[in-house]
Amino acid sequence: MVKSYYFKDRAGKKMGINESLNEKLTALLGWSLQAIEAIDKLNRPFVVVGPPEFQAFADSNDINFVAWQFERLNEKSDELYQKLADLNTKLAVPIYEETVEWAGVLNARFQNDPRIFNRSLLLRDKGLMKRKAQMAGIKVGVFEEAYDKEDVYRFLKRVNEALIKLDGDVNDPIHVKPLNKAGTVGHRMIQDPKDIELMSADEFPCLMESHLDGQEFSCEAFIHNGKVRFLNITEYVQLGHSNFIPASPSLEEWRPKIREQIEKLVDSFEIKYGVIHPEYFISPDGSINFGEVAARVPGGHIFELIERAYGFSAFQAQILCSDPDTPEDVLEDFFPEEVTSAKGYAGSLMVYPRVHIIDRLNVPEELKEDPYFERHDMFIPVTSKVAERVGFGNHYGTIFFFGDDSGRMRELLKEYEDYDFYL
Amino acid sequence: MAAQITALTDKFTQALERLESAKPFAKSMYQTDVFQTSIELAGSKEGLQAIYEKAPLFDKAGVFNGGPWEDASKLQAPFVGGSFQVKGVNSIIELLSEMRMLSIAKGDYEHEKVSASEAKDFLNEVLALNLDLLFPPETEASRINTGEHIERAERLFQFLGEELSFNAIAAKIVSEIDRLTVQRPIMTSRIEKMINMANHMTQSNIEEESKQALLKYAKALAAVSPLSEKYNSLREYRLALKEASESEWAKEAEAFASSMNETGLVSPYHAIFIRFLNRANPDLIPAALELSETGTASFNANTSFIHDFIQLGIHPETRQSIYGLSRMLNRGVLTQDPIIPGIRRLFELDIHPKVKKALLKPEYEQGGITANGVLLAGIASVLGQPLGVGQGLNPTCQSARAISLWAQHGIGQLLDLLARAARDNDIDITFEGEVIHSSQIEGGVADEIHYELDSVSVVLVPHLDKVYNEMMKRTFLRGEDGHKWVNPEFYGEWIPRGFKNLIDPLTGAVVNYEAFVRLFYATHHPDYNEGYELIYPNPVGIYITNVHGKLLGLHAVSIQRIDKDPEGEYRIYFYNPNNDSGQNWGKGVEPSVRGNGELEGESSLPFAEFVSRMYAFHYNPYEQGDTYMVEDSIVEEVRKMAQESWGQDYTWLS
Structure with a gap:
């Protein structure tokens, strides 16, 4: 807590400078030196929102920094908006998967358009994302959400039945992945029912998809x-x-x-x-x-x-x-x-x-x-x-x-x- | 080859340029490429030359940005070797750091804080401390175990060796060996390793003075007498001794004794010779040990005891104990009643199997020496060189200090504890009326004991460490530094009951520093303490600081005596159980080990400088002068030195 107060003070001073330049800040959500270097070279005033362990580095390199733990969601989450608004921030850019909905909610408030947040949620729930795509007529594989292992057994069975596989034929694989993780994190390919037993309870709920070749x-x-x-x-x-x-x-x-x-x-x-x-x-x-x-x-x-x-x-x-x-x-x-x-x-x-x-x-x-x-x-x-x-x-x-x-x-x-x- | 080097050099140069143009916060992203291209270049001598040519640009480009190598003036030569031993990225950064130093040394790069001669000194020290990289062993076994990183380091050292003069390195090695031997440690393996390594240099073109010194040391470990030079194996030497004349024996005795007394190192031939004399002509032993009048008297009064002692304990493998034996006899301690029976008890003591295993290093077993023999050799060393006891690689300065103290003033107690531990694998010490048994305690200050120690320490330290730790635990909640109660009971009644620590245990801050300094002067400085002399060593706590005065940690040393040096200035002479008492403590505080009136094994500092690194001491409240007589200017001087070094890491309340 002490740290964040310190922050406000430091930030407050910076705000004065930015106001005088009459330029608003861009907030980078997530710590990435590449992104910091890029925005610095654009000569845009910016602030980095990242995990507290980068505070000291940011301080010693004069990088405007707000310490924040994105994985912690609670009633204090509004504080981040307040802090950034106090700094005269107008825009949030997400760097990592976990910061996408944070950028959504922040930009919704900066730009006074609540839908921005809802749109960002579409991108953070793979089940929702697929459904939306399907509704828009985009071609997707067969998919379902799974809440327990029973769902996975059934999905594997039904997909292969649909492919007219007989008993003893090799199954076509299915894929399961967490609803909200980046890229291939937590991705499993399941071909045999015994692969399902390897899944642990904390992997649910998840998204199941049929295998696509190509x-x-x-x-x-x-x-x-x-x-x-x-x-x-x-x-x-x-x-x-x-x-x-x-x-x-x-x-x-x-x-x-x-x-x-x-x-x-x-x-x-x-x-x-x-x-x-x-x-x-x-x-x-x-x-x-x-x-x-x-x-x-x-x-x-x-x-x-x-x-x-x-x-x-x-x-x-x-x-x-x-x-x-x-x-x-x-x-x-x-x-x-x-x-x-x-x-x-x-x-x-x-x-x-x-x-x-x-x-x-x-x-x-x-x-x-x-x-x-x-x-x-x-x-x-x-x-x-x-x-x-x-x-x-x-x-x-x-x-x-x-x-x-x-x-x-x-x-x-x-x-x-x-x-x-x-x- | 040349084309390849050119291509690699281009890549390296481009990587450096990209790094240079990056902002400080972004440097780390571009350092990787510089390191990778350096690894490629460092694969050949021409590549090293190419790296060297860019070395003046390293600091400006930010090669060392954000790491421990950033500030060249803060580097320490003793840490360099360690970085080369690891496989990761550090070994290549270390290489670049040496290249930067070389470019400063050769005047190709002007550094604002490091001068050319400082850089030269640094590199000479690095080379002197890592002779195994400069002269890699040529055996197959050592080859197999090295990796690319070691080969690279060896290539670098070859390069540095050619760029710097071997002369300066040789001189540095000699002074390093001098510095270590003058402290007369019991354990000499590190010194022996340096001498054997440096022997390679005597064939190159180095200054006569260094060459002679290195040859002297090399001889001290090998054939140092006329006959042993002639017969180059232990067996042939022993046969030759039998045929030699009495005058030849006398010459042998003189040669061995003078080399041993000059260097503190003992030749294995010396052990053969002593064992031979022990049977053939014991009367010559005092000469072979160069005993003093006291020593000779002590020898003559106990001939049969010493005969048995040599028979059991002195062998080529335990040769260093010959030095201990001569010093023990010269001290005249055998005249104290309990000593001889105390040692004789060890001749045939039934040693506990676990202790036996710890005592019998492979070379002892190969030499057919019994565990009792090893223990006897150890006791000769400890009684002969009480200040040569070292803690080795263990954080057990307290235990080493205890063994050293008892070897000086409590020999009977030391022998009792030794017999008890060797036989029963247990010792007991009473603390505030309760008996503490080491065998019933789990865990000491040290998690595990490294056994590269003298054999008395091998037996005792595991027990002492546990008992000491247990005693300290029992004082945890008293709101004061536990040493106040523990030290007098752990070490014994030699320790006065008065105790002062400058840290307030509740806040962890420095309180009343002025009173601390005044009290120490009034109880210890002859000008202020009514002339009371220090009788027994005083165990004090000090802050160990590195060469830049930065706090490294707490350490235990003992004040041996306080006296005027040859210049007439009061100095504190102390025993440091880490056996490297010449370490530089930074900000001008550099303990000396010779040249300022030190006795064997002592190091010393001017009075005020020592006080400035101290945090706790014992004193006798009945032998105290007046604190208000200590001049304000002295207190201020000490405070300034304290605040500029370890004091930076503490809060000062007053």
Whole structure:
């Protein structure tokens, strides 16, 4: 408590300065040095809302900071709005999944439009999200919410009955995932009834979906005033492991159809400002199935890859598009032409140790000498014991590639997917 | 190769440039690339050269931003070795830090706080302290266990060795060995390791003075006498001794004794020689030990006892105890009635299996030495070098201090406790009327005891540590520092009952500092205490500070005596159980171990400087001068030194 009072004082002083400049603050929800650097380079006054452990760092670097624990929801949650309003904040930009509805509620109050909050909730409940998409005529797989294991057994059985499987045939898998977690956190694939027994009670309620085959990809669409200003397509080589930008020509061929789908999504979800990060599958017959959508910075180093390929900061793009006051010409100057302006293909491979104790690093010379290899960030971690993995979360290191042939890029990412970089 | 280095250098340079253009808060995002490209470059000598060429830019770019290496003036050479031993990112940052230092040392980079000569000193010390990286062992076994990070460190040290003169490093090593040996520790393995490593340097082109010093030390550990030089194995030496003439024996005795007295180190041949004399010509033993008049008298009065003692306890593996034996005899302590029977009891004591296991290190077992022999060798060392007792790697300064105190003034008690612990694996000490048995207590100050200790400590420390801890526990709720009651009962009646601590136990703040200083002067400084002399060592509590005066923690030392140094200034001479008494405590406070009137094993500080690091002491209220006679200027001087060092971490109420 003492800390937050201290805050007010400190913040109060800052407010004076900002008032005199007559410029309102943008609040970044979630601690990300990349986002901070991006907004700082835009020369916009800002405040970071993040966990209290970053207070000291923020203070020593003169970063305007409000300590806040987003996971704690209670009657005091209004305090955050008060604090930010006192600082003369006009806009909140969510960085992490958990901050999306906070941004919703804050922007609803800053802009006096309660619907903004309700719209943000659509993006935070995967069950609600799917239902909304279905109602808007977007193609989705079969899905249901599950409240206990019985529901999962039944869903697995019914889906496979519908596929006319006989006893003894191998089941088609189903997927279960938490309603409100980022990306692949907590994601399970279930093919056999005994897989269901591995689920624990705290995984419920969750969303169940039928399995969709096909090429998987994600889009990063920067939206301003309900219009798609820039659409990036990220090609997944292996979900949660590797992807590259822009997509290969065979996937980019579908761009007009994909764009159509994105616009449908934006209209039906009434998304007006910011970035969205939906995932889709293209089935062999050419139909595009919607997976899910998030309204935050995507994982998989996608923003970094966009910057590497196109030369603009996706973090800055998100901030500019989140602000209703950004003038049209600024946006027009900011975004380059899609696909054609890319300087090459930028890819990343996320590495997970496959040993329990890390003894040494093993980065092969031929990889380091490959012209597509740019850099990696793997060190032997301080604690050599490898943490248990949740979903696809927590990769230990990333290798970045860059080159001008998407085929070679895909080949490289595939080649090293199963390589043991940690021994 | 060259093309590859150029490509890597380009990547490294670009990474540095990106880092430099980042704002301070964002530096950490760009450091990774600098570290990664450095790792690649550090794989070859040419790459190291490329890193070196950019070293003057490191600080400006922010390579060390936000980490412990940030301020070059705050780095400490003794910590460098540790960073190179770990596999993670720290070992590469450490490498870059050495490169920055080298560029300061060579004048390629001007640092605002570190001068070229300071940087040179730093690097010389780093090299001197890490000789195993400078001269990597060439055995297969050590190769297998090293990793890429060690090879990289070795490559760096090779590079540094070529850039700096071996001369300066050799001189540094010699002064380091001098500094350690002059304190006459019982445990000499660390010194021996340094000497053996530095032996490599005697073949390179270094100054004659350093070379001679290193050769002297190397000889002291090996063939230091005329005959042993000729016969280079223990067995052949022993055979040669039998054939040698009496005058040759005399020469052997002289050579061994003078090397031992000069260095405090004992050659294994010396042990062979003493064992030989013990049978063939005991009369020459006093010469081989270079005994004083007292020592010789002590020897002559107890010939059969000493004969048995040598037979059981002195072997090539326990050779260091020869030094202890000579000092023990010179002290004349064997004339005290209970001592001889107390030691004789250990000759045939039934030693508890667990204690036996702790005592019998592999080399003792290989040499066929009994646990009783090991214990005897240990008692010779402790009684001969009471100030050479060390705590090793354990936080057991209290126990080490107790063993040292008893070896000086309570030998009977020490021998009793030793016999009790060795036989029963238990000791008991009475505290406020209640008997505390070590065997019935779980846990001491130390979670576990590292056994790189002298053999008396090996037996006693696990017990003493538990008893001490238990006593302190029983005083927890008294609202005063428990040492007040614990020390006199733990150490014994040598400790006066008066006690003063400068911390208020309720608030944890410094209170009444002026009274603390005045009282210490009035009870201990000869100018203010009515001339009472310190009779027994006084266990005091001090704040240990690092080379920058920053508080590291609490530590226990004993004031041995207070006397004028050769310059006529009053100094406090003290025993520090950490066996590295020459550590720099920062802000100009640097205990000395020689040259200021110190006896073997003592370190010393000018009176006021010592007081400025002290937080608790015992005193005799009946032997006290007048506190108001202590000049205000003295109190202020001490207070200033205290507040500028450990005092930074405390609240001062008055």
